[in-house]
Amino acid sequence: MSADAKIVGSAAVVALLRRDVLRFVRQPSRIVAAIGTSVMLWVVLGSGFAGSFAPAMAVDSASEGETYRAYLIPGVAVAVVVFSSVFGAIGLIDDRRDGFLQAQLVSPTPMWATIGARVVSSSALAWVQALPVLLAALVIGVPGGAAGLVGAAAGMLLIAVGMSGLSLAAAWRINSVQGFHGVMNLVLMPMWLLSGAFFPVEGASPWLRTVMMVNPLTWGTECVRSSLRGAESGQGAGWMWMGAAGFAAATLALCAGVMKRP
Amino acid sequence: MSARSGGGASVAIRVSGVRHDYFAGRKSAGLGAAIGPALDGVDLEITSGEFVALLGPNGSGKSTLLSAISTALRPTSGEVSWCPESRPAMSEVRSRLGVVFQSPGLDALLTVRENLETAAAMQGMARDESVRRIGELADRLEIAHRLDQRCGTLSGGLRRRADLARAMLHGPDLLLLDEPGTGLDLRARRAFQGLVASLRAERTKAGGKPLTVVMSTHLMDEAEEADRVVLMHAGRVAADDSPERLRSRIGPAVLRVFDGDQAGAVAMVGAMVGAGSIDGLDERHGVRSVVPPEDVAERERVLSMLIERGTAFEYGRPTLGDAYLSLTGAALETEEHVGGMNGESGTRSRRSGRGHRVGTNVEGRA
Incomplete structure (x- = not known):
């Protein structure tokens, strides 16, 4: 890569990040939705499903003594990250429709900068929107302490990068928001529901447990949960971290493979 | 060329x-x-x-x-x-x-x-x-x-x-x-x-x-x-x-007859000026463009006939739309074309019965 391309690319990444941040703060509905979604999920699911998942919680040795509301916090954080990442990818479809993407593609901005800016802004905004959920963890009490919070934030960042990469790669190939939502509902909803966000993997039936264990979102969710609980309570947490990081790297590679100029 | x-x-x-x-x-x-x-x-x-x-x-x-x-x-x-x-x-x-x-x-x-x-x-x-x-x-x-x-x-x-x-x-x-x-x-x-x-x-x-x-x-x-x-x-x-050369391929002038509800008027003009001189028919807008007779008396006769019949028409210099129609047999999208007719003077716009907006310098309508 030439020095010129690096300079053009770096300046473009900064400018595109600034643009996405401006877009975000100028749409108050997105901020309200991000906070509202997490509060609603935590309060409603935490109150309404506590009894339903009690047997599954009892089977899970790691969640021993933990309330369902406390158990749910990583799941809610992951939900916010996942759905905010999808919003970031919808921005790509909007940009294509509005002509902004075409203007970007016919400019000398290198593709790595276009992809990098999209992934960074989408994942950073998704991550920031999920951070308030960690405040709820503070209220409940975090066995993992400050290190646990940092670890959880890192886990959420890996999920944000992975889901942003996956969503952007899909959005690159899909021309309509409706079509994109269809695909995302087909892929992301099952991924989220079967990530251990709602109920422990250990409480699931054997076949479902297998499905959940190969779900990349389970790895990220487990990173967040094990961090909040404290490292010693995590079962195979190291493998989960490697899996989550590998998934994020794989989706970046997918973006690089899919998002190309004509 | x-x-x-x-x-x-x-x-x-x-x-x-x-x-x-x-x-x-x-x-x-x-x-x-x-x-x-x-x-x-x-x-x-x-x-x-x-x-x-x-x-x-x-x-x-x-x-x-x-x-x-x-x-x-x-x-x-x-x-x-x-x-x-x-x-x-x-x-x-x-x-x-x-x-x-x-x-x-x-x-x-x-x-x-x-x-x-x-x-x-x-x-x-x-x-x-x-x-x-x-x-x-x-x-x-x-x-x-x-x-x-x-x-x-x-x-x-x-x-x-x-x-x-x-x-x-x-x-x-x-x-x-x-x-x-x-x-x-x-x-x-x-x-x-x-x-x-x-x-x-x-x-x-x-x-x-x-x-x-x-x-x-x-x-x-x-x-x-x-x-x-x-x-x-x-x-x-x-x-x-060039635009000028494209227009000049048609001839010095064009007569456009608006079909409206009188399909017969279009056929009549076609018959009067000779089938060979018909440039094209914009079926969508019901407009027939023809090269008018070079002979002044003959041209006046055609125009008078159109006025007598109450047929809407335009007479003026050819446009790029005429050139397009002549070369391809198809009409340009004309819903927004304004001032398309290159009249020498007094060009004005109006809307025909089918929403086809045109500029004219000579027109007849009963």
């Missing part, structure tokens, strides 16, 4: 045997069937400094051709070369291009200034340079007072101007305009054309590399401003010449 300027000027763009197919589904998945070629063996050479208009109705291939020239589309076959003598790298080609798309490439939530700053960064411009150029272009395009207004709140004409500023920010050698008049009224369209013309003139006056402009349009009045008009039909180049 071609209107290429030649004279030793360098070639800015060469389009060689370009064909492009769109597919009903995703080609790579083997799901789609080709929906006929959008471009079918197009050859075109554009000289540096020329203003070329690609004129044709929707679906004629002009926007696809412009997309291929803008690097936004890779044709199925054939080749597009930019500055073929020097063969620059694609990143350099893109740094020399300024593109105004049909949908303005501006973010509605950002101000004009923020949009232009983003565009400048994507072009790799230094901060100081971009601030200077934004100021210059904002003054030049009369949007300085709107720089801190969000693009989503601008009128269509102002948004076009802001988009033109975005496209011209880095001082491109080649400006591509895709249907720039879409959604604009006549006044805004003329103002936009005036700005493009003045930007070209300024570049020439400054002695720098001339600004080459390629514009796709379905509007005759926009194409009239070009040095050269490429008539596009069914993905092919139907004709390529």
Whole structure:
């Protein structure tokens, strides 16, 4: 890569990040939705499903003594990250429709900068929107302490990068928001529901447990949960971290493979 | 005959045997069937400094051709070369291009200034340079007072101007305009054309590399401003010449008879002036264009007959629309064409019974 391309690319990444941040703060509905979604999920699911998942919680040795509301916090954080990442990818479809993407593609901005800016802004905004959920963890009490919070934030960042990469790669190939939502509902909803966000993997039936264990979102969710609980309570947490990081790297590679100029 | 300027000027763009197919589904998945070629063996050479208009109705291939020239589309076959003598790298080609798309490439939530700053960064411009150029272009395009207004709140004409500023920010050698008049009224369209013309003139006056402009349009009045008009039909180049030469192919005058509810009037005129002189029938709008008799007495007889019958007609100099109809047998989209008839004087506009707006200098209607 030439020095010129690096300079053009770096300046473009900064400018595109600034643009996405401006877009975000100028749409108050997105901020309200991000906070509202997490509060609603935590309060409603935490109150309404506590009894339903009690047997599954009892089977899970790691969640021993933990309330369902406390158990749910990583799941809610992951939900916010996942759905905010999808919003970031919808921005790509909007940009294509509005002509902004075409203007970007016919400019000398290198593709790595276009992809990098999209992934960074989408994942950073998704991550920031999920951070308030960690405040709820503070209220409940975090066995993992400050290190646990940092670890959880890192886990959420890996999920944000992975889901942003996956969503952007899909959005690159899909021309309509409706079509994109269809695909995302087909892929992301099952991924989220079967990530251990709602109920422990250990409480699931054997076949479902297998499905959940190969779900990349389970790895990220487990990173967040094990961090909040404290490292010693995590079962195979190291493998989960490697899996989550590998998934994020794989989706970046997918973006690089899919998002190309004509 | 071609209107290429030649004279030793360098070639800015060469389009060689370009064909492009769109597919009903995703080609790579083997799901789609080709929906006929959008471009079918197009050859075109554009000289540096020329203003070329690609004129044709929707679906004629002009926007696809412009997309291929803008690097936004890779044709199925054939080749597009930019500055073929020097063969620059694609990143350099893109740094020399300024593109105004049909949908303005501006973010509605950002101000004009923020949009232009983003565009400048994507072009790799230094901060100081971009601030200077934004100021210059904002003054030049009369949007300085709107720089801190969000693009989503601008009128269509102002948004076009802001988009033109975005496209011209880095001082491109080649400006591509895709249907720039879409959604604009006549006044805004003329103002936009005036700005493009003045930007070209300024570049020439400054002695720098001339600004080459390629514009796709379905509007005759926009194409009239070009040095050269490429008539596009069914993905092919139907004709390529100066506007004046294209019009002169028809003859000195054209008589247009509006069918209305009187199909007989059209047939009658056809019979009176002779079948061989009928140029074409715009079935969609019920308009028949014919070359009127050269003999003055005969012409007067035809016109008197039309007036007596209460048939609406126009008589005047041929337009590019007439040239298009004559060459292809198909009509340009005319819903927005205003002042298309090149009458010598007293041209005025009116709306015919089918919403076909035209300019006339002689008309008869009972």
